[in-house]
Every structure is written in C-alpha cells, then in structure tokens.
Amino acid sequence: MTDMIARDIDADWVLCTGCATPVFGKRLHRNARVCPECRLHLPLTAAERIAHLADDGRYDPLPLEVASNDPLRFVDTVPYAKRLAQARERTGLNEAVVCARARIGGSPVVLAAMDFRFLGGSLGSAVGELITLAAETALAERTPLLIVTASGGARMQEGALSLMQMAKTSAALGELDRAGILTITLVADPTFGGVAASFATLTDVIVAEPGARLGFAGRRVIEQTIRQQLPPEFQTAEFLLDRGFIDMIVERSRLRQELGRLLRAGARTVPGPAAPPAPDVPDPVVRDSRLLPEPDPWRHVRQARDLSRPTTRDYLALVFDDFQELHGDRVSGQCPAIVGGIAWLDSGPAMVIGQQKGHDPAELTRNNFGMPRPAGYRKAARLMRLADKLGLPVVTLVDTPGAYPGADAEEQGQAVAIAENLRLMAFLSVPVVTVVIGEGGSGGALALAVANRVLMFSRSVYSVISPEGCAAIVWKDPAAAPDAARALGLNSRDLLRLGVVDGVIPEPEGGTGADPLRAADSLGAALRHSLHELSGLSRAQLGADRRARFRQFGSSVTVEAELLTMSEEAY
Incomplete structure (x- = not known):
C-alpha cells in the first residue's frame, strides 16, 4: 500500500483498501487521497502532507542535514545499513521526517511531517534529532510548531539510542512550553510506540484525522498479552476523543482551515494579552447594591434554573466569534458538562470555558444537567494552562447546580480536581473574568470562578449549597427551601453587598431567556469593560x-x- 502512494496519480484506477471500491486515480489525488465512497483517509507522503496543509502548497524545507548511521552494526535477516539504503532509494528521503517552514491560514509555522514509508516512520536517532531541531527552530523564531505523526514506534535497529529520543524530543517540547509557543500534533494513521509516548501527545492541541490510530502498544501485542479480543474501534481517533485524549477529529479537507484558526490564536509575538480597545458602549454593570431592587430570593432561584435561559453554548454563538472547541482532559475522559475552547471577542482571542446545561430533557441528560465530573474540571484546568502559556485572557461562564455527586466522580478524585482548579486559577498570569449566567452551586461553581472580576446576571444565584440542601440539613424540612434561599443571601443584591461579586448585569424584562440577544449584548459589553480595566495590570x-x-x-x-x-x- 505504501508504494502505491506515489503512483496513484498515474494509475487509471486504485482499489481503496477500506471498502475495496475502485477509484479513478486522478480523482483520488484531487480528493487528497480520501476515498470518496467510504471516506477512508489513505496515507500521504511527508511532502504531500506539507503541500496539502501549506497555503498555496508552498513551503521551504529547513536546511537540516541529518541522517541515520548504523551504531550497533545491527543485522537481522537484512543488515540495517542495507535497509536504510533501500528506504532512501524507495522514498527519495534521507530519513522518516521532513521539516519545513510554511504558512497555514496566513500564520507562520514550523512543520515536522513524518513519512511512514521510511521504515514505518520509526523513531531513530536522526528522526529524534530532526524533530528536536525543528522545535529549536520554532523556539528561536518564536513560531508555532506543528508535528504530523505517522509511526510504528521506536527504531529497534538502533537499540537504546532510539529510546533516548523519546526523552530528548519531550524536553524540546518542554522548552517551547516554557517560552509560551503553541505546539500542535496532527495524528495520522498509525501513530504508535515511542512516538505516541513522547512528542506526539505532549503538544498543546492534538488533532487527528478520522480513523487514525494512536496508542503505545499495538492491537496485536495487547490481544496476545491479555488474550482478549479488542473492540474494532479500539485506539481510533473516535475512541480516543470519547475518552478525553485528543482535542478534535478533522476531515483532511478541513485541516488547513482548522489548523489555521489555532495558529492565528497562538501566533502572538509578544508575551501577555493584548489590551482591548476602550469600550465605546456604556458599561451595563451595576456596582452599587443599593441600586438593585429588593429581591424575592426563592423566585430568583427558580428563574436562575429556567431552561429558557441562554446556556454557555448560546453565549458562545451570540457574544463571541469563531469558537473552536477543544476536548478532553488527557487523563480520564471528555466531560460534556464543561465546554471550552478558543474564541474571539472583537479583535482578540480568549479562552472561554463554561458549564453547559441544556434547554430540554435530552440535552440536560446528555450534559449531566450541567454537573461536571472530575474530567470536566481537569479539562478546564488544561485549557487555562494553555491560555496562561499563550497569554490569552480567560472568560468563564458559571451555570451548574454543583459538581456531580456520584460514586464514580468520587472514585476519580472530584475533590482533588476542584481543589487543583482553585489553586491553579489563583496563580494564572492572565486576566480572568467570571460571569454567573444562571445557577452557581457550591465548590462546583467556584472551581471556575477564582477570577479578577466576578459578575453575575441579576436573576442568577450563587451559593454554598442549594436552598433545598440547606433546608434539609438545617431546617430538617425540604419544604423550608424558600426560607433557606432568603437566609443564604444567594441573590445578586446580597452578593454584591457582600463583595462576593464585583458587579451585576441587569437582565431584560422577563429574564435572559425572554430576550437572549439583548442579554448577549449586555454580557459582551460587561466582558469588554472588565478586560479593558484589567489590561493595565502586568x-x-x-x-x-x-x-x-x-x-x-x-x-x-x-x-x-x-x-x-x-x-x-x-x-
């Protein structure tokens, strides 16, 4: 199959290895080697990959002269030196990775694209050196790094020297982390072994093509070890997305667009967030509690829970531009109760993270009623660390009855996940603005609300416990929830008076659900004013x-x- 790559364009017909459908060679080439029948993403050479991603297909190879030798004089059925010579002759490459400078979506990037045709894209000393040199070039030029992976793992013919490349390349990516330079992995099929367990999974954002496989041990090794049959989707991009290990799956036809969006947000050449322009609209936020009407706290609780209120996803569409969702905590899962990613507010990018409930029973169930599990809080923490690295302001939208209280959440460390977020947010070096858009319940809400400025909509609530929970514990009577709501001081007027929130955003007549567009305008104006106010701080x-x-x-x-x-x- 690999030898077929270079000859597809010359062949009249090519048999898809996925669906066994004959495809006209030139059509397959025009379709970037994606089968038009089954959508299988067939392999690309490194040169084809870079040309497909780069604007107008133009790129400049990095002048790096590195090639493998034979340090162990390794011989199996064929001497390693002969295998290298054959791979070079067959592919026209010196090694299994090609490094280049290019632009994607107008943003500069350093690319390192692996080529599976060259000894299975294995990680040898030369490959590790080339990946490291590409990272060092990105560091010197303060340019994002994009690595396209396709590998069977470490190169056995180089013994422990191959193993050392895992640590070497990982350290190189660590230097880019310290310098605040965006790194991205594009996972092509397959990516296994030492590559998967080093630079492939250490980047800020992991993008995968549909069906691409990623893992440490291969399917055959695992099945032989545990003597069990694995599910067909095991280790595929779809399998990994559901389990929180990659950020997104992108069809090959959309890769340039999606990568360009990421690079645009990460292409800052100066540290720290850009100061937003001075707002040209009045600040809608009320900052004096005496200007707010005396509330009916229990009524506010019911209004805060109203399913017609705009959710985080609604505000992402109404207030921000070009939201690009990032998934997973890279540890244990993908929690739908917390949504996060990069979005643009006017001319600047921000990391926006919020709890997501829903408008109907199906959506509420799918999002666990807005109650995050530990994976949700760890995902939020990962995105906040990325924002801190890139100098992006953080905006969080709070709307949860509380963290999920299930047994599995406790087993996965719910308390630890919340505590880690509190500490992390206290030390972020970028502006952080929180808005309670509905219900702010207990530590599950506070885990996204350690901010420079904390605002809330006028009919939102924010409390240490739900009124029902307080009534059951203190009054020993759940029917006393209205009394508990009044005693807890959970309404916007009391919270502003106490200084728990810094300002209150008045809601339209009938609440935010009655006029979502007006509510979104007020939220946008409040965020702009807060970010502008914070822009003067180092x-x-x-x-x-x-x-x-x-x-x-x-x-x-x-x-x-x-x-x-x-x-x-x-x-």
Missing part, C-alpha cells in the same frame, strides 16, 4: 490582584493594599 499584578481579592474575605487585607505592596516590591 502579568504579576494580575495574579496578585486575584489572590488579594479572595484574601480579603473575612480579613482586613484589601486588594488595593496588596497591589500597592506589589508595586513597591517591583521598585
């Missing part, structure tokens, strides 16, 4: 401001005093 001051904001609850320490101390220490 990265160090942003973290200090956030920690001081929460330090003052129950204390005489104020935000102003803490920032003054920070300023004095800077001089």
